Amino acid sequence: MNTVLARSAFTARAAAQARGVTALRPRAAPVAPRVSKARNVARRAGEESSVDVESIIADAKASWDKVEDKTTAIIYVVGGIVALWLASTVVGAVNSVPLLPKLMELIGLSYSAWFVYRYLLFKSSRQELVADIEDLKKKITGGN
Incomplete structure (x- = not known):
């Protein structure tokens, strides 16, 4: 059976070369180095993380x-x-619903373009937006 497959592969290559087409040999799938990744994960698990879970829990309890x-x-x-x-x-x-998602995308894109033109494109409008956001933060937090 293997000889039949080898002959058919050989004849396919020969036929491709006769037509002027160079047949590419299939490449072997690359093998990922799993051992080094496992070691890396094990090494990093022993390190301290940059997030202090205890302080986050303490802050949540205090809040x-x-x-x-x-x-x-x-x-x-x-x-x-x-x-x-x-x-x-x-x-x-x-x-x-058909066509409705595309219409919603168009509406969202149009609103985004308007928002950029209205608030982000010019320096004076950016300053106005920052002032509006600060006013809103004061209203929410009750600050002066």
Whole structure:
């Protein structure tokens, strides 16, 4: 059986050369060096990460302790998760309607172009945008 395959491969190469086409030999698939990657992962696992998990947890606990009305905060978080799920469902439904996704992309691209022209293209409008953002941050945080 192997001789049949070898003959057919030889005749295919010979026929390709007769037509003036050089047949390329199939290359062997490269083998990834898995041992070095495994060693690298093991070595890095022993190193300290740049993220201090304990300080993040301590900050989260301190922030949670500052919250006076914990039930309202939990309701807001659950409401946000439900709103995110609902928005995902609506986007999935809109995405299944023919031509509507392309129309939405066109609307998004048009709005992005308008936003760049209105707020980002010129220096004075960028300064206006920064001032608007600072005002919004003051309103949200209640700062002066």
